[in-house]
Amino acid sequence: MSNFQHLDGMRALLSEVYEVNERIMTGDIVSPKAAIASTNMKKMLTHYHEALHEDGATKVSLQAYIAAGGWVGIQYSYEMDGFEVAGSQVPRRV
Numbered sequence: 001m002s003n004f005q006h007l008d009g010m011r012a013l014l015s016e017v018y019e020v021n022e023r024i025m026t027g028d029i030v031s032p033k034a035a036i037a038s039t040n041m042k043k044m045l046t047h048y049h050e051a052l053h054e055d056g057a058t059k060v061s062l063q064a065y066i067a068a069g070g071w072v073g074i075q076y077s078y079e080m081d082g083f084e085v086a087g088s089q090v091p092r093r094v
Helices: 008-026 032-037 039-054
Strands: 058-067 071-080 083-089
Touching (some): 008 039, 008 071, 032 039, 032 058, 032 071
Antiparallel strands (some): 058 071, 071 083
């Protein structure tokens, strides 16, 4: 059995969403709705969509959503070498 690791672009995206949730927690961003509607979030999703393609992924889908507790989550799916990776995560400090 092999160990699965996300592509570098996906790990970087999750790290950036973690930072957005940190800013929500500290009050720098007033709400997850404001964070998702921001031009920065749109740019981030576009950038990492392209980065995943550059990493060799196909059928890339990235979508931010408001998660339980008032956090920003990422719903994602991509295909790599015929293997589909899909899920959602809410990267935040616990």
